[in-house]
Amino acid sequence: MPKTLPVIDVTSPVCCAPVSAEPMGADAALEVALRLKALADPARLRLMSILLTSDVGEVCTCDLAAAVGLSEATVSHHLTQLRKAGMVVSHRQGMNVFHRARRDAMEALRQVLTPDCC
Amino acid sequence: MPKTLPVIDVTSPVCCAPVSAEPMGADAALEVALRLKALADPARLRLMSILLTSDVGEVCTCDLAAAVGLSEATVSHHLTQLRKAGMVVSHRQGMNVFHRARRDAMEALRQVLTPDCC
DNA sequence: GCACATATTCGACATATGTCAAGATCCTGG
DNA sequence: CCAGGATCTTGACATATGTCGAATATGTGC
Numbered sequence: 001m002p003k004t005l006p007v008i009d010v011t012s013p014v015c016c017a018p019v020s021a022e023p024m025g026a027d028a029a030l031e032v033a034l035r036l037k038a039l040a041d042p043a044r045l046r047l048m049s050i051l052l053t054s055d056v057g058e059v060c061t062c063d064l065a066a067a068v069g070l071s072e073a074t075v076s077h078h079l080t081q082l083r084k085a086g087m088v089v090s091h092r093q094g095m096n097v098f099h100r101a102r103r104d105a106m107e108a109l110r111q112v113l114t115p116d117c118c
Numbered sequence: 119m120p121k122t123l124p125v126i127d128v129t130s131p132v133c134c135a136p137v138s139a140e141p142m143g144a145d146a147a148l149e150v151a152l153r154l155k156a157l158a159d160p161a162r163l164r165l166m167s168i169l170l171t172s173d174v175g176e177v178c179t180c181d182l183a184a185a186v187g188l189s190e191a192t193v194s195h196h197l198t199q200l201r202k203a204g205m206v207v208s209h210r211q212g213m214n215v216f217h218r219a220r221r222d223a224m225e226a227l228r229q230v231l232t233p234d235c236c
Numbered sequence: 237g238c239a240c241a242t243a244t245t246c247g248a249c250a251t252a253t254g255t256c257a258a259g260a261t262c263c264t265g266g
Numbered sequence: 267c268c269a270g271g272a273t274c275t276t277g278a279c280a281t282a283t284g285t286c287g288a289a290t291a292t293g294t295g296c
Contacts, residue, residue, distance in 0.1 A: 018167075019163065019166060019167045019170060020167070020170045020171060021171070022167075022171055023164065023167050023168045023171055023185065024163060024164050024167040026160060026164070029160040029161075029163040029164045029167070030160045032163055033157075033158055033159055033160045033163050036154055036157050036158035036163075037155075037158040037159075039151075039154050039158075039231075040151050040154035040155040040157075040158040041151055041155075041253090041254080042144060042147040042148045042151045043147075043254080043255095045137065045142060045147040045150055045151050045154075046141065046142050046144070046147045048137060049136075049137045049138070049140075049141050049142040049147070050141045052137060052138045052233060052235075053138060053139070053140055053141055053235075060272085060273095061272075061273060061274090062271095062272065062273085067141065070254095070255080070256090071255075071256055071257085072272080072273070072274085073255080073256065073257080073258095073273090073274075073275085074254070074255055074256065076273065076274055076275085077254080077255085077274090077275095078254085080274090092262085092263085092273090094263065094264070094272090095262080095263050095264065095271065095272045095273080096263095096272065096273085097272080097273065097274090101233070103233040103234060106231060106232075106233035107233055109231070110228045110231055110232065110233075113157075113224060113227070113228055114224075114228065115170060115219070115221040115224035115225055115228075116221060117171075159283090159284080161284080161285095178242085178243095179242075179243060179244090180241090180242065180243085188284095188285080188286090189285075189286055189287085190242080190243065190244085191243085191244075191245085191246095191285080191286065191287080191288095192284070192285055192286070193243095194243060194244055194245085195244090195245095195284080195285085196284090198244085210243090210292085210293085212242090212293070212294075213241060213242045213243085213292080213293050213294065214241095214242065214243085214293095215242080215243060215244090
């Protein structure tokens, strides 16, 4: 299990979404489950939502903590989870660390979950 | 929190997906997180995948247990989780209980997660 | 009604997870 | 270099979760 999961690859030549193409193998299921688990938490969903709706496109840790009403330590933990799953990217700028949602990763996850084949 | 979650309503007059329309409130985030959590497990993902790819459209508990290599008790537990989240429906037929994936629920969840507004 | 097959519920257990306070790290401005 | 602000890491804790074996229900056929 890699430290940080790469964004799910949707360029592979398959006509159907993995979940509806054929019964998923244990390995593929684990891969997708890890991404979903990253989103399957109220706090992380709210963080993603804030990032997705940000005008500037990125928000620093302190503002995120204030927005969701959790300690900065907890928010930092959640952001690490999201980063490992490839859902956000982060970079320092002075004292602050800014975070940005990966729209491509969100879209890739949606593609994987398409219920109807082709 | 209701015992069984209804399928997410996507007929409400909003042009944007909740996650990208505006910062999600704690209540909405919890709702969506519960659905995601139902899918965010390798065993449950495989179960959904088997149901989605079944020719007949439904599979009994025993066959599911055999397919994923878990005890029937565990599979029954997972199916209860999925049913509470509105992702599957189940019905008895003789000695067996057959389960069917709710494609509409899958699609609704995908809609909610659309990363780009409008 | 009884033996048998399928399913679910009930403990019980190990593991994972979310949360925070406290300490450590990293950066800027004197 | 030092003071102070922002962030991350660590330790600790309560809670939730996945799994199974055993017990209990539910249904079939004789």
